[in-house]
Amino acid sequence: MHTNDLSYARKCDENDDLSHFRQRFLLPKDSNGNELIYLCGNSLGLQPKITSKYIQDELDDWANLGVEGHTEGKNPWLPYHEALAKPMANIVGAKPSEVVIMNTLTTNLHLMMVSFYQPTKIRYKIIVESDAFPSDKYAMESQLKFHGFDAKEGLILWKPRKGEELCRFEDLESILKEHGESVALLMIGSTNYYTGQHFPLEKITELGHRHGAMVGFDLAHGAGNIQPNLHDTGADFAVWCTYKYLNSGPGSLGGCFVHERHANNEQLKRFAGWWGHNKDTRFNMRHDFDPLPGAEGWQLSNPPILSMAAIRASLDTFEEAGFQNLRNKSEKLTGYLEFLINNLKNDRITIITPKDPTQRGCQLSIQVRNADKNIHKKLTEAGVISDWREPDVIRIAPTPLYNSFEDVFHFTQRLKEVLA
Template sequence: MKYINSRAFAEEQDQNDPLNPFRSQFHFPVKADGSPKIYLCGNSLGLQPKQTADYVQQELKDWANFGVEGHTDAKTPWLTSHEDLAEPMAKIVGAKPEEVVIMNTLTVNLHLMMVSFYKPTQTKFKILIESDAFPSDKYAVESQLKFHNIDPKDGLILWKPRENEHLCRHEDFEELLETHKDEIALVMIGSTNYYSGQAFDLRRIAKRCQKENITVGLDLAHGAGNIKPNLHDIGADFAVWCTYKYLNSGPGSIGGCFVHEKHIKSTTIDRFVGWWGHNKDSRFNMRVGFDPTPTADGWQLSNPPILSLAGTRSSLDLFEKAGFDKLREKSIQLTGFLEFLIDELKDSSISILTPRSPEERGCQLSIQMKNADRSLFKKLTTRGVVADWREPDVIRVAPAPLYNSFTDVYEFVQRLKHCLHD
């Protein structure tokens, strides 16, 4: 797309955007005067779909009307409600429905997956992660090492950017793997880095790990609903994600989990278990030994929170209508427009940390504001912009294609320009 730095161009793109009608199906925060804010923070919390209230109210109504019999008689029977979401979620992460389960929250799922897939030995016990992984991932990995009586100083290998660089290089990852291949038991990588916005080449990473017979897991917290991870085809062993960012399911909502089909039928793989992971054909017999469901459902612990599932179902229904391929196409154009407008500012105090190639990023751009502090971000907030500040000097901006517009992006850059010259 050839971009033009004008409001008229942005408005024309919105008029011609087949996905633009979805914008009206979301609630936007408003300023004191009632006008909508410029919301570019879907990488932290997605906006609420207007229909979500109806989805939640339906569950409350069914609970009121049926009590326990809502498990079978609710409009969406509670016994199988999580199963209904496997197929639409599988389309988003590139998996087979039987490889996907909606359960728990992200870090809980990460721990459950490491119980099954991190199998340290005396010589092969190290875990490789990116150096600036989201803190929860690092905490989880370190605690798993300690659980196995391994000092994180000995057990953790960090994939770092080179000196004076912000992005990780895949050749450096491959060099680490080559050097430590006989020591690494697990590679655990965030698909899209929360700080820089760099989207890693997951196929390249997974294939190299498979070559060395190393288990590979992925955190899709900033990937699910943003990029196309193609989990089944690349052969990742497992992946985990949240649904409250790009998937708009509500604050602190339920997470998702992928287990590759080569593992899902195993009855010998180690796992922490609970009754909802038991084969549903005999789950309610109650007095038999654990027989895992032969799908990713076999990693469930408890029956799912129905109100949280309602928010997830609401958003996934919108994703189904929009089509993820179309959303990804718009995302590339929308983020490209943001990049173009920032470059047009021609301000030497601004640089973009995120890769320039659309294949190496999702919708987020991490904008470094040199010699600035949080006061600049506060000015933006006062002007009705909802974005995200990360210390020491980065503003994360994420135009989500399901509800953000080209005019949003144009207006954001205009307000940023004003703040820079105040």
Template sequence: MLSNYQLGLDYAKQLDKEDELSHYRNQFHIPKDKNGNDLIYLCGNSLGLQPKATKDYINQELEDWANLGVEGHTDAKNPWLPYHEFLTESMAKVVGAKPIEVVVMNTLTTNLHLMMVSFYKPTAKRHKILIESDAFPSDKYAVESQLRHHGYDDKDGLVLWSPRPGEELARYEDLEAILEAQGDEIALIMIGGVNYYTGQYFDLKRIAALGHQYGCKVGFDCAHGAGNVALNLHDSGADFAVWCTYKYMNSGPGSLGGCFVHERHAHNKELNRFTGWWSHNKETRFNMRGEFDALAGAEGWQLSNPPILSMAAIKASADMFNEVGMEKLTKKSKHITGYFEFLLNELNNTDIKIITPTNPEERGCQLSIQVKNADRSLHDKLTASGVISDWREPDVIRCAPIPLYNSYQDVYLMVEKLKTILND
């Protein structure tokens, strides 16, 4: 990112002083070391920090449960029957979708399987699934199991979009070549919107258009994109997308996921799907004896009534995202990540290399630092120095300066610690 960044702690302090989002840091619990000092937490791409408001949001539901019992479904301060609807508008803004296209439900891989029930429709001629070669393991396991479930070989049926030898990032011209050669055999393209390892943010609209050109259905795993980048899912034209909320959306370990189904599918009741009573028409849901009548939109893929305590944690975070807005978040994200990149490059150390794209439009706030002759020792030394980052085999330290709670001083101090360790 082109910017006149400067070296030195005073400059980092000045950036924090000018940061319009800096006060949000005080709305989060920041982990501390044994001496009570704030740790430098750059691991929000793995698990986001807890908003201080989360406890109050959950306690509200605990109190209503204690005081109202089953009547809380209708009489709670936030009635439980429609609770997921309280999240829809905020979540739609986060992922760039229309409210009818979004629902919070289940967990990420469960939602991926539910989407593939509807959008992976293999035939003898067209049954292959295309994913990026270094997809998150859960995605690979899920699509392989779908191939096996439908009676196909999970190796022959899997098409991998791979970086070229000696490179880390996938190229679109290679995807185009794969589709030109095998497009009429590929039933589904399922790509991680932001690659977990490299941090590469793919052009969702370009991939969706390309896949549809060859008659493929197209979906995205946006676990590392939701709350991180401007996904613009509706405009992308993707058939579906799934994501989790415990990374950039700070909803707690293992919390619920989200699901996007493009509005062109919203009223297609002929789409095959697994169903449950929460995907049934709300007006007749409790009649209990009628035939299934699917809800329109993404809600029509729900199965069970929602887990309220987990949704309360999501609401605490979603309300904050709604207050800040993705435009301000992504603006700071690009600037603080550019600053981080500048400081790392100024180290001029050949033992480390950033493999995340340099173009701010092709990444979120994560920078993946590749370590030469890696044996994890550099990461372990960073951890011992008070930096919480994320090691991924075989040779990458992932760091994410989260715009809601990370400061420019966090970034500066992390690089100073890294410099000391590298020079030892």
């Protein structure tokens, strides 16, 4: 049973087998050298202390070996991305052959839609949750326009009911019942950036496939946060970034999943590049495009190694901690945060994220009635790094790799003072 006092929070941290991982990250400090309460891993994850060494290793090989670093380096650059496939696959619940690190999120989304959005005059519509991250909407609208369709008419929004914040699965069923024969793609954000709602991926995939549509997911707020079990879910594809919960640095590379049933389908249209070509003949330069099987076959260019080094540093940390262990701690941290917020008994506050831990990750979205961004400014001045989303939501993400129960306690105390 939770209690609302600092000694309880500290006791939870003492009993936390993962608490020592906090010391492996660089935490922001104020001008006096005091650690800030960092609850913004849903926007940008903190830097692991080992990241600088991992990057320095590659800089050293570049300095000492030049081009020979591709084959003779400590971690040869030619196959560098291959070492990331298994640990990343563990995090998203896939087979290594179904996963590749490449490009950035929206670039990957466009590349996936080249292959998995194949509209006809009858079947061309795309379904997305109404409050999807805007970049996803822009990408889908531009794809509709590119194929000659009206973007507003071709994009179907899965909306919460009037007076509600969360999307209901039965409403998605109704949309497919009405529009099923005209829907080419369901493209859903697995965990909504605004509300923190985690959608039932397997049920969505089965529903989309039953109506003849392809199904893809944006895991930007899911990868490293929840376990999407992509292979078993059966989604056709998924995309994600690595700079949020996966702590790889601002603007770092993204990830792609392509289900193994598509691994050898050379009939799928794709935009091709030489890094997706057969490794045995890639450097011959005079062969027609021969795609690699699996997700690797969607690569375009040789990868930026310095970004991949940062990703490898984070993935090594995830591997050591164990993703299920992190997920277990995440539920406890978020449950404690929920308890403390409710314990404030402030009628201006509503948590719009689902109460069921299976329907959310570590983010709680706190709606503050009659608030504006000034409340976020006051929290920042109080030493809390959080995230504001218009019109009235503070997003708080206690991340299990580096946040503590004490962080959560101090945050709610400072929120109480700011609201007062």
